[in-house]
Amino acid sequence: MACPEVLQNLLEFVPASSLSTWGIGGTVRYVSKPKNLDEVLESFKFAKERGLPILPLGNGSNLLFDDEDFLGIVIKVNADYIPMRIDGDRLFVSAGKMLASMARYARQHGCYDYDYLATIPGAVGGSIVNNAGAFGREICDRLLSVMAIEIKTQRLLNIPRSEIEFAYRKCSLRGTHLVLGAEFQFRESEDEGFSSMNLYRKSTQPLKFPSAGCVFKNPPGNSAGKIVDEAGLKNLRVGDAVVSDIHANFILNMKNATAENVKELVSLVQDRVFRETGHQLVREIQYASEAVISL
Numbered sequence: 343m344a345c346p347e348v349l350q351n352l353l354e355f356v357p358a359s360s361l362s363t364w365g366i367g368g369t370v371r372y373v374s375k376p377k378n379l380d381e382v383l384e385s386f387k388f389a390k391e392r393g394l395p396i397l398p399l400g401n402g403s404n405l406l407f408d409d410e411d412f413l414g415i416v417i418k419v420n421a422d423y424i425p426m427r428i429d430g431d432r433l434f435v436s437a438g439k440m441l442a443s444m445a446r447y448a449r450q451h452g453c454y455d456y457d458y459l460a461t462i463p464g465a466v467g468g469s470i471v472n473n474a475g476a477f478g479r480e481i482c483d484r485l486l487s488v489m490a491i492e493i494k495t496q497r498l499l500n501i502p503r504s505e506i507e508f509a510y511r512k513c514s515l516r517g518t519h520l521v522l523g524a525e526f527q528f529r530e531s532e533d534e535g536f537s538s539m540n541l542y543r544k545s546t547q548p549l550k551f552p553s554a555g556c557v558f559k560n561p562p563g564n565s566a567g568k569i570v571d572e573a574g575l576k577n578l579r580v581g582d583a584v585v586s587d588i589h590a591n592f593i594l595n596m597k598n599a600t601a602e603n604v605k606e607l608v609s610l611v612q613d614r615v616f617r618e619t620g621h622q623l624v625r626e627i628q629y630a631s632e633a634v635i636s637l
């Protein structure tokens with residue numbers, strides 16, 4: 343339901359299931375989709391005045407909403423916050439743009455360096471904050487700078503790559519900044535074959551049921567999926583949440599899985615893997631409560 347008299351581009355009572363790829367969760371009280379800096383700042387003001395926590399969100403492809411309602415404000419930066427453009431050797435893109443659109447745009451202009459990102463169903467901002475990666479690359483590799491609001495001070499910053507710490511699926515901006523846009527290196531390059539990456543994914547990942555991709559981080563030099571598989575946990579099930587039999591690092595929502603089902607299954611897998619192999623699997627996916635920020 344739109345609520346234009348309070349704030350531009352604000353929605354109320356949005357099912358969390360429509361905001362995340364797992365398709366799970368209660369109702370979100372407010373969702374703001376700011377198109378410009380004024381609307382971003384208005385969203386913060388709106389939250390502050392009402393004592394609401396905020397939750398920055400991209401495509402919700404790495405996040406599990408709770409079954410309970412979220413009584414705060416989700417901020418989803420609009421895909422056109424910064425119109426996508428190439429300027430010399432730089433590519434500018436909004437935090438709300440999907441990686442696939444960015445990769446397609448780069449490709450149309452002769453740059454195939456971002457093809458690997460097209461296979462990840464995230465938005466640019468969420469993917470920077472997660473340092474998403476695939477096929478041996480990470481989004482930070484060709485990042486030049488990030489435009490962001492520092493949440494504590496609400497200052498607009500242009501942060502060079504050198505001032506941001508990245509590690510495997512980790513970035514120092516998480517929980518402290520709202521990413522608005524980014525600048526990447528652009529150069530014409532050889533075709534690296536998106537279609538073969540896509541085919542590889544389709545043959546190795548269970549893409550027919552809702553999920554959030556890999557649930558656990560890969561331990562150094564190992565594969566979490568292989569470890570879960572070797573512990574014999576494929577098809578382990580709690581309610582409608584099940585460990586995929588195609589890729590054991592995926593937990594699928596077979597139809598009506600709840601967040602509690604998923605959380606219980608995650609703990610069960612961690613316990614059983616630890617008992618049987620000694621590995622302590624660390625979650626890659628985030629629970630919404632861990633992403634909520636109080637102003």
Ligand SMILES: Cc1cc2nc3c(=O)[nH]c(=O)nc-3n(C[C@H](O)[C@H](O)[C@H](O)COP(=O)(O)OP(=O)(O)OC[C@H]3O[C@@H](n4cnc5c(N)ncnc54)[C@H](O)[C@@H]3O)c2cc1C
Pocket residue numbers: 363397398399400401402403404405419437461462463464465466467468469470471472473474475476516517519520521522547549553554555556628633
């Ligand atoms: C089928 C499938 C395959 C996948 N394959 C991969 C893969 O190969 N590699 C990989 O790395 N991941 C993969 N993922 C996981 C996921 O797609 C990535 O982590 C993706 O980068 C998350 O982006 P998002 O926009 O969906 O982030 P979200 O899930 O929306 O958010 C993730 C985190 O970022 C924060 N956040 C979101 N937007 C912003 C913002 N603008 N500013 C500040 N914080 C923000 C959120 O609060 C949250 O903490 C896969 C997921 C699925 C469903």
